[in-house]
Every structure is written in structure tokens, then in C-alpha cells.
Amino acid sequence: MIKLENAMKLIKTRIQLLDETLGGGLPDKSVILMLGEPGSGNDILTQQIMYQHALKEGKVAYFTTFRPPEITTEDFKTFGWDVSRLKADHWTFIDIHTSKALQILQKEISMRIGQGCWTVIDSLSYILLTQKHNLVLNMVESLLDNARKHGGIHFLLLTQGMHDPQTEITMQHLADGVIELIAQKTARGTSRRIRIKNMRKTVYAQKLIPFNITKNGIVVETAVRIA
8 A cells, every 4th residue: 555655644633433534633734614503512512622632732722702711711611621720821712802803813823823722713703793804814814824834723613694605605615624513403302413514635524423512512423424
């Protein structure tokens, strides 16, 4: 078998079935768009991956917009994730709930990623609603450039249904990967699934991954469906 010398490094999410679907994990140097309607769990999955990364001595810079760091910290505790117990340089909240959000992001993104941080922008939807569209595109392009230069995994949270189709498709086109979380009401409750819509730099399986939201966060089921 021929070994590819320049094969992209894959980084495990530590969610086994998700890693298997991705062919081993998320590609390094990637910006991932996390799609989902309110309550779908796209934020929880992102936070879980990042918290596990910080527990393993990784660094995280978490940018908050409409929800302040104090509230986000309390949300984490719902699942037993206590960021206050992490080393100071392993988890940093940056509150960008301000009219100068993009200016702060442009400066902080370059610095934080250069320091080896993985990043989260929670949420891109809020920024799109409050900032000029072309300036948001410039910020996303800067994030992509820094990710490719310095590496790491970087998440953008986007709420489905809040934007026109062109805006949503544009963001999907720019991102290195798109993960969609789907929640549908059924007679038995809520059916939840993870779908990999796109992931550059890796070969991924076309599967719908069933999952539940538990007191420990996202827990995937063993059965999968063909997407």
C-alpha cells in the first residue's frame, strides 16, 4: 500500500462514532461551520469538543457575543464541565458583545491562533446580524488564513433559519467543513442526528449519526443511518 507522505493530520474529537465517520477525526488547520436550529445541540457539541481539548492540555479561546461568559460558564456546568478548574492559559473567554466586535476579532484571532489556541466564535449568526456583511467575510477569511498558517480546529456557530439562503450557503462555501445537527419532533420525543455536510482534506462517510443530549453532554448511539 502506498503511504501518502503529505496526508493531512486528523485530530480526534473524542466522540468515537463521529471520529469514525470522519475517517479518524477533524482535519488539522480547519475552520468548521457548526449548523443547527435553536436547541439542536450544535453549540453543545462544539463546547464538548473544546472542553475535552482543554482537559488534554490544549488551549482554547472562546469568543462570546450575545451570551456573556458568566452565562456560558453556567451552561457548561449543566454537563459537568467546569472551566474554572482548567489552567488559566488553557481556557480564555473573550467577550465581544460590542459594536467593535469585528475589530477585536481581527486582532485577537491572529494573536490567539498564533499562540496555539483552538477558537470558537459563538455566534457567527449574531455577528452577521449586527455587522456589515463584507466585513464579516473579511474576518472569516482572516480566520481561514490563520488556521492554515498555524493549525488547530476553529468553530463558527451558525443558527439555521436566521439568515437568507445566500448568506448561509456563502458561509458553508467558505468553511473547510460543515457539520449540521438536526432535531426533529417525533411521537416518541425528539430525534437527534449529526450530519457531515462537507469536510475538506478527509474522506468521510455519508451517515446520519443518532445522538442524545445527556447530563454528560452529547452521547452518540451505536446505530447509524445512510444520509
